[in-house]
Amino acid sequence: MTLHEHTSDRRNLEWVNAALKRLTVDIHDRCVGSENNQAATTGFETQLEDNGWSTETRRFYAVDRQGGDARLEARDGTAFEVRASPYSPGCTATGRLKAVSTIEGLEKADAVGALLLLHGDVAREPLMPKNFPFFAVEDHQRIIAGLEGSGAAAIITTTAPGSVTAGGAYPAPMIEDGDFNMPSVYMTQKEGECLLRFNGRQLTLNSNCRRIQSKAANIVGRINEGAAKRIVIAAHIDAKKDVPGALDNGTGVATLLLLSSLLTDYAGDFCIELVALNGEDRYAVPGQLARVTANRGGFDTVALNINIDGVGYIDGDTAYSFFNLPDDMKELASARLLGTPGTVEGIQWPQGDHSSLFNQDVQPSP
Ligand SMILES: [Zn+2]
Incomplete structure (x- = not known):
């Protein structure tokens, strides 16, 4: 040199x-x-x-977007650690917890006004955004349509650690989509297992996430x-x-x-x-x-x-x-x-x- x-x-x-x-x-x-x-x-x-x-x-x-703090609480005061999904609208919602683990289960669920918990197979990976311009994943489109047709008040997702791209932070949001207009939050799989015990019971979700x-x-x-x-x-x-x-x-x-x-x-x-x-x-x-x-x-x-x-x-x-x-x-x-x-x-x-x-x-x- x-x-x-x-x-x-x-x-x-x-x-x-x-x-x-x-x-x-x-x-x-x-x-x-x-x-x-x-x-x-x-x-x-x-x-x-x-x-x-x-x-x-x-x-x-x-x-x-701004904010991102969220709180999920049962009537007996039990609180669960959740974070607002990025670009989700904020909410204050009280409803019974309805857990689903498959796409078919989601499509058949009676979830009007409920807090819909996605866990297991249906939550195995983050969803491609609804209006992603270059390609679509059929299962993801079905899940999005199922959620939008469910009448749920809000969505809680719990993804497994392995679902996150290498190097990504955990827990990862299953939904990160400014074109999807239902409030959603996400949590770890472990926290999701605790929450499952409250299936059918009344919970309140508050999230201060805001789009700008x-x-x-x-x-x-x-x-x-x-x-x-x-x-x-x-x-x-x-x-x-x-x-x-x-x-x-x-x-x-x-x-x-x-x-x-x-x-x-x-x-x-x-x-x-x-x-x-x-x-x-x-x-x-x-x-x-x-x-x-x-x-x-x-x-x-x-x-x-x-x-x-x-x-x-x-x-x-x-x-x-x-x-x-x-x-x-x-x-x-x-x-x-x-x-x-x-x-x-x-x-x-x-x-x-x-x-x-x-x-x-x-x-x-x-
Ligand atoms: Zn890059």
């Missing part, structure tokens, strides 16, 4: 560290629709412009705009509520910001697009939808899309996966990536911002 390379590597590292600190410590909560999320997208836009990129802001409506109508934006930066084909490099700038989202996906955005500095003098044949997407960690992926709408009819100009999410994990490798790549490109990319320490080939992950392009069947072109 030359002295010059060493110096620029060190400078790049300092630069990335500063960008990460801004995103994860100074801004911290980048949940879609929050003020801090807007600060993150505005900051991204400003930095790209400072580096000589032209930028475009695509705004869309988003829902933010808001806005968010995708930011697109471009260089060499006149080129016929574009290379798109994207990372989602949002994170889950109240977490710094360093790995998911502060490092991805910091990488885009570094690229905006390194590619300032780019003089190749492509238009380069750096895209801060907004809403990968949101129930109905509004950023992906806004992007699909903005690119309708124009996806064939994408020569290559690179989506960055979760790079730089300190306790493990960073995985890459290819989608629709021709063999020669695959070989070249594998050689480059496998030559980088800490990088391994991973499985093709079906969820994430790349899926909106995958679903458009974008094929790389020369």
Whole structure:
């Protein structure tokens, strides 16, 4: 390594560290629709412009949320530990507890005015959001229809520890959906077992969760705009509520910001697009939808899309996966990536911002 390379590597590292600190410590909560999320997208836009990129802001409506404290209590004073499902409406509801453990049981349940407890098989995994645009799970749609047709006053879910995605917090909500309008709360399986003993008895549920109508934006930066084909490099700038989202996906955005500095003098044949997407960690992926709408009819100009999410994990490798790549490109990319320490080939992950392009069947072109 030359002295010059060493110096620029060190400078790049300092630069990335500063960008990460801004995103994860100074801004911290980048949940879609929050003020801090807007600060993150505005900051991204400003930095790209400072580096000589032209930028475009695509705004869309988003829902933010507040509160999340909930209390479930039986008449004898027994209290159960529950949390409000994210984006659930709040409630004050008193009704008898009605427990169901299968879809068929849910569909047949007499649950008008009841507090409906979902446990066992019917609660084995989190539900895909009701209006998720890219695919639907038939059983999940049946459960949602069953809940909406039940007449229940509120829903309590209890999922098993194994149902949570690796690394996810437990207990996990079974419902995280701003398009589903019944109040719901969730609890651990153990707490659910205690609650089952109260089946048929009167309980009261209070939850202070609240939805707030808001806005968010995708930011697109471009260089060499006149080129016929574009290379798109994207990372989602949002994170889950109240977490710094360093790995998911502060490092991805910091990488885009570094690229905006390194590619300032780019003089190749492509238009380069750096895209801060907004809403990968949101129930109905509004950023992906806004992007699909903005690119309708124009996806064939994408020569290559690179989506960055979760790079730089300190306790493990960073995985890459290819989608629709021709063999020669695959070989070249594998050689480059496998030559980088800490990088391994991973499985093709079906969820994430790349899926909106995958679903458009974008094929790389020369
Ligand atoms: Zn992510």
